[in-house]
Amino acid sequence: xxxxxxxxxxxxxxxxxxxxxxxxxxxxxxxxxxxxxxxxxxxxxxxxxxxxxxxxxxxxxxxxxxxxxxxxxxxxxxxxxxxxxxxxxxxxxxxxxxxxxxxxxxxxxxxxxxxxxxxxxxxxxx
Ligand SMILES: [Mg+2]
Numbered sequence: 001x002x003x004x005x006x007x008x009x010x011x012x013x014x015x016x017x018x019x020x021x022x023x024x025x026x027x028x029x030x031x032x033x034x035x036x037x038x039x040x041x042x043x044x045x046x047x048x049x050x051x052x053x054x055x056x057x058x059x060x061x062x063x064x065x066x067x068x069x070x071x072x073x074x075x076x077x078x079x080x081x082x083x084x085x086x087x088x089x090x091x092x093x094x095x096x097x098x099x100x101x102x103x104x105x106x107x108x109x110x111x112x113x114x115x116x117x118x119x120x121x122x123x124x125x126x
Pocket of ligand 1: 012013014058059060061
C-alpha cells in the first residue's frame with residue numbers, strides 16, 4: 001500500500017534557495033513531499049494538477065510575481081482554499097501588510113530561521 005504524503009509546492013527561481021529548501025524538507029519535514037517550480041506559471045500549472053496542501057511562494061519571480069500568482073490561485077474555486085506562504089527578501093512593513101491584504105497565510109522574510117519556518121509549515125498543515 002502506498003503511503004499518503006501531504007504535498008507542499010515551492011515556487012522559487014533562485015537555485016540556491018531551492019536547494020536549501022530541499023535540504024530543509026529532507027532533514028526537518030521528511031513526511032512531506034516537496035514539489036518544485038521555478039516560475040509562477042509552472043507553479044500554477046502544478047497547483048491545479050496536484051492540488052498541494054500548502055504552497056510556498058517567492059515574491060520576486062520572473063513573469064508573474066508572487067502577488068499575481070496568489071491572486072490567480074484565490075480566483076479559482078479549486079485552489080482558493082490552499083494556504084499560501086509568501087517568502088521574500090523584501091521585508092518592509094508595507095510589504096508585509098500588502099502580503100496580508102492579498103491573502104497570504106503567512107509572510108516569511110529571507111534569511112529565515114529554519115525552526116520558525118518549519119513551525120509555520122506544521123501549523124498551516126495542522
Ligand atoms: Mg526570486
